[in-house]
Amino acid sequence: MYKNHSDGEIKHLNQIIQKQDLFFRSHATLEVEFRIKKLKELKTAIKRNEAELIAAFKKDLGKGGFEALSSEVGLVQYELSQHIKNLRKWVKPQRARTPLHAFPSKSYIHKQPHGKVLIISPFNYPFMLTMAPLAGAVSAGNVAVLKPSESTAQVANTIEKIIKEVFDDEYVAVIQGGAEVSSELLSFRWDKIFFTGSSRVGKIVLQAAAKYITPVVLELGGKNPVIVDHDANLNVAAKRIVWGKLFNGGQSCVAPDYLFVHESVKEQFLKLLVKSIENMYSSFPQKNGDFTRLVHPQAVNRLSELLKDSEVYYGGEFDAKTNYFSPTILTGVTGDSAAMKDEIFGPVLPVLSFRDMDEVFSHIKMGEKSLAAYYFSEDRKKQKEFLKKTTSGDAMINDVVIHFSNLSLPFGGVGYSGMGSYHGKRSFEVFSHERSVMHTSTKFDLPLRYPPYKSWVLNLMKFLFR
Numbered sequence: 001m002y003k004n005h006s007d008g009e010i011k012h013l014n015q016i017i018q019k020q021d022l023f024f025r026s027h028a029t030l031e032v033e034f035r036i037k038k039l040k041e042l043k044t045a046i047k048r049n050e051a052e053l054i055a056a057f058k059k060d061l062g063k064g065g066f067e068a069l070s071s072e073v074g075l076v077q078y079e080l081s082q083h084i085k086n087l088r089k090w091v092k093p094q095r096a097r098t099p100l101h102a103f104p105s106k107s108y109i110h111k112q113p114h115g116k117v118l119i120i121s122p123f124n125y126p127f128m129l130t131m132a133p134l135a136g137a138v139s140a141g142n143v144a145v146l147k148p149s150e151s152t153a154q155v156a157n158t159i160e161k162i163i164k165e166v167f168d169d170e171y172v173a174v175i176q177g178g179a180e181v182s183s184e185l186l187s188f189r190w191d192k193i194f195f196t197g198s199s200r201v202g203k204i205v206l207q208a209a210a211k212y213i214t215p216v217v218l219e220l221g222g223k224n225p226v227i228v229d230h231d232a233n234l235n236v237a238a239k240r241i242v243w244g245k246l247f248n249g250g251q252s253c254v255a256p257d258y259l260f261v262h263e264s265v266k267e268q269f270l271k272l273l274v275k276s277i278e279n280m281y282s283s284f285p286q287k288n289g290d291f292t293r294l295v296h297p298q299a300v301n302r303l304s305e306l307l308k309d310s311e312v313y314y315g316g317e318f319d320a321k322t323n324y325f326s327p328t329i330l331t332g333v334t335g336d337s338a339a340m341k342d343e344i345f346g347p348v349l350p351v352l353s354f355r356d357m358d359e360v361f362s363h364i365k366m367g368e369k370s371l372a373a374y375y376f377s378e379d380r381k382k383q384k385e386f387l388k389k390t391t392s393g394d395a396m397i398n399d400v401v402i403h404f405s406n407l408s409l410p411f412g413g414v415g416y417s418g419m420g421s422y423h424g425k426r427s428f429e430v431f432s433h434e435r436s437v438m439h440t441s442t443k444f445d446l447p448l449r450y451p452p453y454k455s456w457v458l459n460l461m462k463f464l465f466r
């Protein structure tokens with residue numbers, strides 16, 4: 001671990017990066033069968049350490065077995081399976097059209113690894129948000145350094161154990177420590193940086209990457225709106241919103257951040273939200289093993305400040321000693337309320353009402369582009385209008401959050417919520433450089449390309465490039 005930022009630790013870190021550089025230059029990772037072999041070994045190692053992982057999630061986040069398996073271990077295994085199954089197909093050169101003026105040539109797009117990759121991951125899904133990007137990095141033929149969150153130390157230790165069972169550190173290495181270690185890592189020259197976390201730290205990563213013009217993927221967050229119109233299926237909407245908001249204790253970058261509900265159904269919908277909360281987590285969620293805790297007392301204290309200028313319609317209980325914050329619904333909320341300033345990242349749902357959708361569109365456009373946006377309505381025309389008049393990394397109609405698990409869809413932000421996307425094939429592509437290649441025959445050499453150029457040749461060029 002790198003906790004004291006000593007000269008010896010920095011020297012060792014430099015040695016690891018140099019070893020990775022040499023290993024990548026040996027071309028060992030270019031062999032597709034070698035990549036598939038390591039992906040299979042990684043999948044096996046994860047399965048072998050599954051019980052230890054689940055225990056680590058419980059200790060670090062109070063996360064129950066279902067959430068641990070479905071959103072952490074299961075998603076990573078699913079991602080790995082997709083790469084193992086499809087990698088031979090993905091790596092094949094892709095044919096591209098060749099224009100007439102380039103005759104006689106054939107055109108291809110080749111996928112090449114970038115080289116040395118740095119993956120920095122957060123605390124909220126500490127395993128999945130480390131290992132899913134790694135699957136893409138390895139399948140694309142890169143070497144990698146992983147920097148897991150120091151806030152979930154038990155999970156980070158288990159990640160390091162799994163990686164050491166599968167990879168030498170010249171191939172994949174885990175570096176642990178706090179913000180100072182991340183800062184030190186960012187001072188090195190990388191070929192690709194993949195960061196998941198806050199927009200504030202994302203700016204720091206982007207500034208560090210600019211020194212060497214390093215390409216960056218930023219998976220950030222934002223204030224994701226969820227809108228419930230008067231014609232929505234209110235019972236289903238309430239259940240799905242509560243599930244998406246409270247999953248992982250509200251600590252999901254794609255969780256609904258705030259709710260706009262049509263004024264004609266507001267009171268009815270608030271009651272349905274409460275009913276859904278109590279059906280899922282009982283009237284005493286503090287004693288419910290399925291309700292995840294916040295990561296540390298500071299997170300509890302931060303959320304408690306959001307209650308001061310709004311009305312607590314439901315919940316509002318918290319205990320910093322146990323990192324507990326109850327499912328909470330806020331009313332009396334305005335655009336100036338504390339809960340509407342920054343991403344909440346917890347089980348607090350501010351509720352606003354609207355009369356006309358233009359009010360909602362106006363509010364959304366005043367803020368930064370969110371990572372996700374959700375709309376509940378049975379009206380196809382209004383669904384299309386919502387998608388047309390809003391911009392976000394991703395969107396869902398009549399559901400929330402679950403799109404994250406669809407590996408056929410690229411996942412990522414836009415603007416302040418991030419840049420670049422991954423999942424499934426896109427994970428392979430985001431860690432690959434697309435190299436354009438043309439093969440030209442020497443058996444035929446078109447004389448028209450060489451000077452001196454006659455007037456009819458110029459006319460021919462005008463025709464070809466019309």
